[in-house]
Amino acid sequence: MKKNIIILTDSCSMFTAQEAKDNNIGIIPLHIIYQDGTDVLDTEENVIKHNLYEEITKQETKTSQSSLGEIEEFFRESLTKAEKVIFIPVASNLSSQAQTALSIAAKDEFKDKIYVLETFMSASTAQKELALYGNELIKQGLDIEVILEKLKKYSEDTLMYLVPGDLQRFAKGGRGKKLMVNIISFLKIKLAIKWGSEPKKASSSRKIRNILEDIFSKLKEDMKKLKHNFEKAKIYFVYNKHCSEKTLNIIYAFLEENKTNFEESQMPNVVVAHAGLDTFGFIILPETK
Known part of the structure; x- marks a missing residue:
């Protein structure tokens, strides 16, 4: 049975795979790119597999948002589990992830189904706790507009x-x-x-x-x-x-x-x-x- 609303976020929130599963929260991985061209998907397994922290000491590294196709795929998958999805991306002053997601959410396929919460404070614990707070508000049975308003206020006061x-x-x-x-x-x-x-x-x-x-x-x-x-x-x-x-x-x-x-x-x-x-x-x- 489909849920009414679920939360989706990205890997800057630092949920472990188990935490995300336990809280029914989807995670879209960001990308970390090495100077030698290696593209590392930001997941627990890949960070270990590609020796991220060792490589940071050896070469320049940069990051990239999830691709348009990756975001669309996660949106579609999320909509098989719920009628509506609140996506909480990394802060828009750290990445263009939010802007890309907003443009995708405006498509007819996702309109009035995907809601992107654009903030300037979503990263690390702030992003993780924002997602968990969203879950609590969903459990209270609040309308999605009320949930979004409360989440925005929470972020502004962080x-x-x-x-x-x-x-x-x-x-x-x-x-x-x-x-x-x-x-x-x-x-x-x-x-x-x-x-x-x-x-x-x-x-x-x-x-x-x-x-x-x-x-x-x-x-x-x-x-x-x-x-x-x-x-x-x-x-x-x-x-x-x-x-x-x-x-x-x-x-x-x-x-x-x-x-x-x-x-x-x-x-x-x-x-x-x-x-x-x-x-x-x-x-x-x-x-x-």
């Missing part, structure tokens, strides 16, 4: 700060030109970016400790504007397991000193491919009560 590990790599990927990352990289300065519709420089320093102090000061200001209690907030520390021990030790020491309540989550493979192994960030999600 806070995200990103610290690229390799600014030169980040700049080559086209993600940091407006932030003058080439100059900053030359000076060997770390840069913290407040993510949003227009990513902005939040801090710059030679020392990670200074970056962390600035990020948490700004997070408190952001939470105050949203009328949320920072002390009760659940903070996600996002990184990848290949991040250097030195960087991790500095971050863990800071979090412990500040008695920070946090959970760890995985930095998306496509973000690491663009920004380097030492890339990390912090995400605060809104309350859903």
Whole structure:
């Protein structure tokens, strides 16, 4: 029996295959392309098979959205399982995935059946939790328009700060030109970016400790504007397991000193491919009560 509504997202959400299956959420893989031309579909198996994290240290890597044909195939498959589908793609300021999906959803075949939620904050834990929140709203039996409105508000109230590990790599990927990352990289300065519709420089320093102090000061200001209690907030520390021990030790020491309540989550493979192994960030999600 077909469901009324289901959720579809992409691999930037970092669902494991088992998590996606358990939550009945479809995952469209993005692509990671090596300098030697190898095209790696962003799945757990392929990341291991093609030694992604080792290759990031050896050669330039870039990413690509899912192809038009791949997206159409996933849309058709999803519609065999439900009458309507909400697709939550990676943030539109990180990829053109959302724009491509919107153009496909406008076709007669998918009109009023596929709903694309375009946001600027969908990545990593923020994208994953947005999809899970969508599932909860579906279970409540809400109309799809109400669900989309609530998901959009949830995304707008999400806070995200990103610290690229390799600014030169980040700049080559086209993600940091407006932030003058080439100059900053030359000076060997770390840069913290407040993510949003227009990513902005939040801090710059030679020392990670200074970056962390600035990020948490700004997070408190952001939470105050949203009328949320920072002390009760659940903070996600996002990184990848290949991040250097030195960087991790500095971050863990800071979090412990500040008695920070946090959970760890995985930095998306496509973000690491663009920004380097030492890339990390912090995400605060809104309350859903």
